[in-house]
Amino acid sequence: MPADRLRVDVEGRALELSNLDKILYPKAEFTKGEVIDYYTRIAPVLLPHLRDRALTRIRFPNGVEAGSFFEKNAPAATPDWVRTETLPAPGSTKGRETIDYVVADDLPTLVWLANLAALELHTPQWKIGEHPDMMVVDLDPGTPAGLKQCCQVALLMRDRLALDGVESYPKTSGKKGMQLCCPVAGTQSSDDVSAYAKRIAQELEQAHPKLIVSKMAKNLRPGKVFIDWSQNNAAKTTVAPYSLRAQAVPAVSTPLSWDEVSAGAAGKRPSTKPYTAGEVLKRVEKQGDLLAPLLNGGPKLPA
Numbered sequence: 001m002p003a004d005r006l007r008v009d010v011e012g013r014a015l016e017l018s019n020l021d022k023i024l025y026p027k028a029e030f031t032k033g034e035v036i037d038y039y040t041r042i043a044p045v046l047l048p049h050l051r052d053r054a055l056t057r058i059r060f061p062n063g064v065e066a067g068s069f070f071e072k073n074a075p076a077a078t079p080d081w082v083r084t085e086t087l088p089a090p091g092s093t094k095g096r097e098t099i100d101y102v103v104a105d106d107l108p109t110l111v112w113l114a115n116l117a118a119l120e121l122h123t124p125q126w127k128i129g130e131h132p133d134m135m136v137v138d139l140d141p142g143t144p145a146g147l148k149q150c151c152q153v154a155l156l157m158r159d160r161l162a163l164d165g166v167e168s169y170p171k172t173s174g175k176k177g178m179q180l181c182c183p184v185a186g187t188q189s190s191d192d193v194s195a196y197a198k199r200i201a202q203e204l205e206q207a208h209p210k211l212i213v214s215k216m217a218k219n220l221r222p223g224k225v226f227i228d229w230s231q232n233n234a235a236k237t238t239v240a241p242y243s244l245r246a247q248a249v250p251a252v253s254t255p256l257s258w259d260e261v262s263a264g265a266a267g268k269r270p271s272t273k274p275y276t277a278g279e280v281l282k283r284v285e286k287q288g289d290l291l292a293p294l295l296n297g298g299p300k301l302p303a
Contacts, residue, residue, distance in 0.1 A: 006018075024119065032115075036115060038277040040111060045242060046242040047105070047107070048289075050104040050105070050240060056123070057102070057116075057118035058118070058122070058246065060117050073100055075116070087099055087101055103128070120245060122238060123237055123240050131188055132186065136238045137227055137229055138231050140225065141177055141225050142222045143222060150178040152265040153227065157200070161182060166182050169255070171255045172253060172274065179231075179238060183293060198229040205227070211225060242284075249274060252276065256290065
């Protein structure tokens with residue numbers, strides 16, 4: 001076997017890992033081996049959020065400063081023990097009628113994906129064959145607005161949703177913004193969920209026009225936070241909690257507590273510093289999975 005390859009056993013599955021010393025985050029000198037180590041160690045809290053969901057990956061075979069590509073279809077030479085699901089592909093840019101999605105239900109699959117430099121993991125708001133069990137709103141700040149303003153909007157959104165009995169749970173995007181994730185009943189279509197999210201975004205825009213915008217036009221966003229309700233479209237995906245992001249440092253989409261969001265809204269915590277893989281592992285060791293309630297279901301949304 002070549003010197004740059006290592007055979008390992010992961011929960012009874014034989015895997016061959018390669019190029020472990022290859023640097024994927026040059027500015028942080030964070031290697032492929034460290035990516036695999038991170039995903040292995042974060043798996044207990046990550047896998048429940050991936051389970052039974054069609055997985056879109058963004059791969060960076062030569063690191064975050066080189067080229068990348070989206071991958072929905074299972075790649076060539078996918079091991080036969082990796083779960084795949086064939087689903088319709090409406091509007092496919094490659095003219096496909098179906099896509100054979102990878103489903104990451106177990107640690108061997110997660111390690112196999114990390115070895116392919118699938119740094120970013122994105123999932124839809126629904127499990128395979130079901131209606132959405134989660135509503136997501138993306139809070140995207142327009143310069144000079146930043147994470148402080150996102151936190152302010154997150155608190156407003158939390159309080160408005162609570163009036164309808166909808167609980168919300170915050171996380172960073174791993175880039176400049178935030179997301180709120182809300183468990184829902186899984187009995188309504190993505191159109192229904194998206195329509196509800198749009199209505200709430202419009203209400204908040206009307207109440208706070210200097211801070212919030214609900215329309216997608218980019219010329220309206222400077223200095224405001226765009227509440228992207230369209231994330232609930234059946235064809236869209238959202239970065240999974242605990243996924244790495246392609247940033248200068250190995251940043252992670254990180255669950256937050258509401259106390260942290262309140263502090264952020266008041267400007268009491270750094271507004272630009274991302275949480276890195278090592279920091280997130282320490283947070284999970286101390287706090288557990290702050291997004292665990294997403295796995296328990298939620299209410300039906302008001303019509």
